[in-house]
Amino acid sequence: MQAAALYRTSIGKKAIMAVSGVIWIGYVVMHMYGNLKAFLGEAAFNHYAEGLREMGAPIFGHLHLLTVARILFVVSIVLHVWAALSLTQQARQARPQNYATRRVVQANYASVTMRYGGVVILLFLLLHLMQLTWGVSAVHGEFIPGEPYHNLVTNFQSLPVTLVYLVAVVALGLHLFHGTWSMFQTLGFNNERMDRLIRGLAWALAILVPVGFASVPIAVQLGILS
């Protein structure tokens, strides 16, 4: 089957990155929006976190839809990182000897740092899960299972943790700026008329998502959330 062999080609790998990327864009937008419920108070936030487990009720039972979503996200990120590695390797092999002098003509910072930014996001993702999902005591000493609001506030009362978080959301913003435009290009939806619209969407995501995420830890640091 021809179509099944797509994953071996660079365009096929890019399409996999684009589809898995859009799934994760959906995730980060929803997650950012959900986090803002912290501003509605402890009860509302905990209710929201608990509600995720009942997602899709009454059609789906306790944890059902959440489990499906988790599998989708894990598969997506694994494929995304695999394709990133594979394309990086292909690019390395395609230029065994580098230029002595090299000048960037037009590329923006976001587009040339996708690979580094991706690694930052991946490392942060693991730390973030250890701190706020799994509650690994080495990285979050005051974690109490079933108390998400408490876990969130105590986590971001640490200045270093907040700073790491801010670096990660900036990396995410840059990744979204190039990634959003790039995925339309990869899937062949871009053209002269669409270009401005897609650039606009990329700008919007690259600003709104990091600002939304950053607002919660900053509010904790400023004592607005406690």
Add this chain to the structure above:
Amino acid sequence: MKFKLRIWRQPNTLIKGRFEEYEVDDVGPDESFLEMLDMLNEQLIANGGEPVAFDHDCREGICGMCGIMINGVAHGPKAATTACQLHMRHFKDGDVIVVEPWRAKAFPVIKDLVVERAALDRIIQAGGYISASTGSAPDANSIPVPKPVADTAMDAAACIGCGACVAACPNSSAMLFTAAKVGHLNVLPQGQAERFDRAVLMVDEMEAEGFGGCTNIGECAAVCPKEIGLDFIAMLNREYLRGKLKGAGSRNA
């Protein structure tokens, strides 16, 4: 004008190369970059040295032979201009100019600044043709082509196959070249019969030649002397993905 040149010298594909420094004086501001290299070569020959090998043919910006990396930019600092059409007035008197060959695994150095670009020819061979009946010549304009379609095809067909897009790409991808060569036939009625086969066969050949993948950074379009746009890459992605899903291009498999 006077220039200090740091030029890549490499006797052949197998022997390792290195930079050599030269000086050229009395260069006129209206001389082209290649004419400046001619002056250097005359100087080298007069002194019993080996002239610098560089590719060129038309010297009027239409053949695509003259690609070289000038101060880290493919075809040098002027946009939409081949190295042969680049004039020395765009440099400052006394400038140090670094000249390197295109660098890509698919473009091995033949000598000094000359690289082998046959990989691009093989991409065209893989699908850059149309089926046409031989015999008596058809009437002109017997196939109607809407003006915007003809314009798009002409924009793509402007590609001269110089390879600057590959040279400038951080991934050494040949997507802009392939997109131009697929695009100019795929939008025309004459190109419809092989449309999806063409996209699949040409991209698969591109992969086989050892070029990198595209990450949509856009350095290719920025250095392209013929200003081929990134739209054509989006079009190629679309044609290729659709072609693969249809199972096109399998007769060579």
